[in-house]
Amino acid sequence: AQKITQTQPGMFVQEKEAVTLDCTYDTSDPSYGLFWYKQPSSGEMIFLIYQGSYDQQNATEGRYSLNFQKARKSANLVISASQLGDSAMYFCAMREGRAGSQGNLIFGKGTKLSVKP
């Protein structure tokens, strides 16, 4: 069974609009971390945002926020005010174990976001 599921292979969004990228996860470990990475066409993997399983508030980093719904096991990425430079692949990833446990990341297959001018 997949541990990280990203159900949207591709998405389009109009420039300046908000967009939500879906991610659901599966783990029986009460301690885990959830990460989002961006991969532009140039190929590098860029860390965007992190949410710990015990964090009480949703994580935010500038225009990125993580809509964390623990009971539903979902960790959706919300990008506000989309920009052309946001066009990229986006990967959701999970680390099982407590923060600092250095477990390896399990990645979803990604969502390709295209921002239209």
Added chain:
Amino acid sequence: DAGITQSPRHKVTETGTPVTLRCHQTENHRYMYWYRQDPGHGLRLIHYSYGVKDTDKGEVSDGYSVSRSKTEDFLLTLESATSSQTSVYFCAISGTGFGTDTQYFGPGTRLTVL
């Protein structure tokens, strides 16, 4: 940005030849990882290291070996490359302690095995 470099950035080789990819970091981080990225699979862990000379296998370790003789360098070796090892290889690093386990990635190495 984390100081991570990978070399070479691109390589074309023939089936059966040995190949070594190098990851170098300037952050003095304890943990280093090698992933491969293939279409439809996201990134998958090959091997990782939790200190000098301390390594362990990941999800897709068959056909790969690693070595770490210095904190800053983590080498990935394909003893006898096969076409199924054509992929993009990413190195990542992470620190120690609470809140420092975010993995930061190098620029990647595109390997083609003919």
